[in-house]
Amino acid sequence: xxxxxxAVAFLFRRDLTxxxxxxxxxxxxxxxxxxxxxxxxxxxxxxxxxxxxxxxGVIWVxxxxxxxxxxxxxxxxxxxxxxxxQMALAPYPLTLLVFTKVAAxxxxxxLPLVLISPLLAVQMNLADxxxxxxxxxxxxGTPVLSLLGAVxxxxxxxxxxxxxxxSLLVLPLYTPVLIFGAGxxxxxxxxxxxxxxxxxxxxFLALAxxxxxxxxxxxxxxxxx
Amino acid sequence: xxxxxxxKFFYSLAGQLTPWxxxxxAVLLLAGLYFGLFVAPPDYQQGESYRIMFIHVPAAWMSxxxxxxxxxxxxxxxxxxxxxxxxxxxxCAPIGASFTFLALVTGSLWGKPMWGAWWxxxxxxxxxxxxxxxxxxxxxxxxxxDDPRRAARASAILALVGxxxxxxxxxxxxxxxxxxxxxxxxxxxxxxxxxxxxxxxLLMALAFTIYFxxxxxxxxxxxxxxxxxxxxxxxxxLNSES
Amino acid sequence: MNxxxxxxxxxxxxxxxxxxxxxxxxxxLNVYLPLAHRKTVRRRLREFLQLKEQIR
Numbered sequence: 001x002x003x004x005x006x007a008v009a010f011l012f013r014r015d016l017t018x019x020x021x022x023x024x025x026x027x028x029x030x031x032x033x034x035x036x037x038x039x040x041x042x043x044x045x046x047x048x049x050x051x052x053x054x055x056x057g058v059i060w061v062x063x064x065x066x067x068x069x070x071x072x073x074x075x076x077x078x079x080x081x082x083x084x085x086q087m088a089l090a091p092y093p094l095t096l097l098v099f100t101k102v103a104a105x106x107x108x109x110x111l112p113l114v115l116i117s118p119l120l121a122v123q124m125n126l127a128d129x130x131x132x133x134x135x136x137x138x139x140x141g142t143p144v145l146s147l148l149g150a151v152x153x154x155x156x157x158x159x160x161x162x163x164x165x166x167s168l169l170v171l172p173l174y175t176p177v178l179i180f181g182a183g184x185x186x187x188x189x190x191x192x193x194x195x196x197x198x199x200x201x202x203x204f205l206a207l208a209x210x211x212x213x214x215x216x217x218x219x220x221x222x223x224x225x
Numbered sequence: 226x227x228x229x230x231x232x233k234f235f236y237s238l239a240g241q242l243t244p245w246x247x248x249x250x251a252v253l254l255l256a257g258l259y260f261g262l263f264v265a266p267p268d269y270q271q272g273e274s275y276r277i278m279f280i281h282v283p284a285a286w287m288s289x290x291x292x293x294x295x296x297x298x299x300x301x302x303x304x305x306x307x308x309x310x311x312x313x314x315x316x317c318a319p320i321g322a323s324f325t326f327l328a329l330v331t332g333s334l335w336g337k338p339m340w341g342a343w344w345x346x347x348x349x350x351x352x353x354x355x356x357x358x359x360x361x362x363x364x365x366x367x368x369x370x371d372d373p374r375r376a377a378r379a380s381a382i383l384a385l386v387g388x389x390x391x392x393x394x395x396x397x398x399x400x401x402x403x404x405x406x407x408x409x410x411x412x413x414x415x416x417x418x419x420x421x422x423x424x425x426x427l428l429m430a431l432a433f434t435i436y437f438x439x440x441x442x443x444x445x446x447x448x449x450x451x452x453x454x455x456x457x458x459x460x461x462x463l464n465s466e467s
Numbered sequence: 468m469n470x471x472x473x474x475x476x477x478x479x480x481x482x483x484x485x486x487x488x489x490x491x492x493x494x495x496l497n498v499y500l501p502l503a504h505r506k507t508v509r510r511r512l513r514e515f516l517q518l519k520e521q522i523r
Contacts, residue, residue, distance in 0.1 A: 155379045273483060274482055
């Protein structure tokens with residue numbers, strides 16, 4: 001296998017470069033994230049106490065939805081110009097290539113969400129003490145969302161109605177991450193011990209990193225055949 | 226082994242089995258209904274409403290059982306490329322989704338007199354709801370892919386990912402429920418089960434299981450006809466039956 | 468056997484009978500649908516085979 005490390009690094013840099021050229025692809029989910037969170041006060045009224053209670057859930061759900069929106073750019077562009085097929089034929093484990101792509105995707109989609117979340121937390125009147133927990137929970141959770149989402153994106157490659165279909169497939173699978181992610185933040189607000197939540201988020205991340213790229217690679221092969 | 230994996234053989238076998246399975250289903254259903262509605266006494270706490278349990282619990286069991294079968298058949302199809310396994314998995318889905326739907330609605334009907342609300346985000350019902358979404362996603366994926374082989378293999382992967390996630394989802398929803406559920410809403414559990422109540426429960430569960438196999442075989446026969454339409458034996462059979 | 472007592476289901480009649488009624492509906496539907504579909508499949512296949520014959 002020609003230098004695997006070089007190939008992975010190359011793919012990572014390439015994906016970042018290509019994505020940065022299409023900056024709308026990156027900014028749209030981020031803006032969507034901000035807009036969706038802002039919709040809740042508009043829909044529910046701006047009572048600070050209410051906002052504070054719903055903040056963890058709202059921010060987390062918005063993060064889920066923003067991730068969903070961004071999933072199609074993971075494989076679709078490479079599929080359209082034939083690069084994806086080349087990757088499948090390349091002498092490198094497809095699992096590793098998929099992992100690299102997801103990592104690059106998360107760096108430009110998930111990570112920005114994590115970084116902008118404190119602003120949204122303030123907007124939703126979340127207690128200052130909980131903001132750190134929010135950021136950490138999203139930091140652990142958004143990679144899982146990207147990894148699971150990759151499986152969905154791989155399964156629906158090239159299908160009509162792809163975007164909505166991916167949501168249908170993947171959102172039920174997101175529920176555990178949502179429960180513990182938002183649960184960690186609500187927990188810290190009410191002063192509970194949140195060790196369990198974070199242990200589970202960590203466990204989800206470990207499991208997702210181990211199995212999702214493999215499942216996504218298998219799904220890609222099915223879709224490309 | 227090859228004979229049993231042949232669609233033609235399976236088609237005729239399914240045709241022969243179906244009437245017997247249907248008869249067995251009817252017997253078990255009647256027995257279950259008799260014991261559940263006439264023999265089992267009213268519950269001390271829930272009165273007569275607990276009898277919904279004899280529909281709700283077996284339906285919920287079936288919804289899980291069918292999903293696992295569906296995932297298993299998908300795995301077989303992926304690994305060994307057996308067409309019958311692909312067809313079986315596809316035929317499972319609508320039946321499993323029906324059972325899930327039944328479990329959800331009967332759960333709601335059981336809960337209403339108990340909690341005063343049609344839906345109370347009880348842990349088991351919430352897990353069942355997510356399972357329903359998993360079924361819908363599976364069927365949507367199947368429907369979106371024209372090539373039957375890609376459809377079967379993609380759904381198989383989806384079902385396997387789903388089946389692995391189901392325990393995680395159950396666990397997470399349980400945890401979530403203990404945190405958010407007000408203490409007044411008790412877990413919708415079966416009443417303290419008197420042995421006499423177990424009889425109709427198990428009879429109904431068995432009835433639903435045999436029913437499932439009856440109906441899945443019926444669906445598979447249709448699936449086989451469609452997928453094997455290019456073969457000689459299908460043509461012969463249709464011509465001779467004109 | 469007190470039938471009116473039986474049908475009243477201790478005041479829970481609506482709930483219990485709706486549940487059993489829905490179960491019956493679903494069980495019947497899942498038998499009816501494949502049977503109806505079978506007719507359609509056979510008819511379409513016959514047409515398909517006829518076309519195949521003509522094209523030959």
